[in-house]
Amino acid sequence: MAALAAWQGGRLGRALIAAEAEVLGEALSDVFGQELLQVGCWGGGRELLACSRIRRQTVLACCPEAANGQVDMIASLDRLPVASGAVDAVVLPHSLELELDPYAVVREADRVLVGEGQLLVLGFRPFSLWGLRAAATPAGFPPGLRRMLSEWRLRDWLVLLGYEIVSSRRYLYHLPVEPGGAGDAPGPNLLRRGLFNPLPASAYLLKARKRLYTATPIRSRALRERLRVIGGLAEPTA
Secondary structure (H helix, E strand, O other), X not given: OHHHHHHHOOHHHXXXXXXXXXXXXXXXXXXXXXXXXXXXXXXXXXXXXXXXOOOEEEEEEOOHHHOOOOOOEEOOOOOOOOOOOOEEEEEEEOHHHOOOOHHHHHHHHHHHEEEEEEEEEEEEOOOOHHHHHXXXXXXXXXXXXXXXXXXXXXXXXXXXXXXXXXXXXXXXXXXXXXXXXXXXXXXXXXXXXXOOEOOOOOEEEEEEEEOOOOOOOOOOHHHHHHHHHHHHOOOOOO
């Protein structure tokens, strides 16, 4: 985690986190409720949640080194100390790529979400320039990442759990290298493809809603009244 924190403090890391805060801010603009939970520490604590309209925000990390005054709880990401159905929105900022069992983290996020709650996941694309750099680097890239989870695999997991995919956005149109000179600082090309940066996107944001399916259909009031009246009539005889 120390290597990852050092990378995030560099120019490319700071630019990436600032871009992801903007992307998340747009996605969180229509997410409401009482409780928002960020599972995993990415960047400066609540930096990614700055634009959220949910006031009660909790950041949970898995290691004491992340407790820099911006983390509220330390716990395993696959065993969250949170009651079931207690959270309105969960943010997973590259958390699935840092854990040994990413599916267990998704299941825990599903457990703590309320019905109709929303799940937002940031991830790197394996089949991209950043994915190639990560595969070629023994320590991973960014440092500490165990694997990259494709958007389509994550979609399959969420659909199996009964989620509705609300939206998907791809971003990070930048080479996976630290900028050299002052004029090479990462700019808007992290978020948008341009004429001079026709690179494929290297990251994505997936937003999904937890759906509730009742075992028995709920009848409308008009239908219930009609059935009550019909039930009160005399039954016809032969």
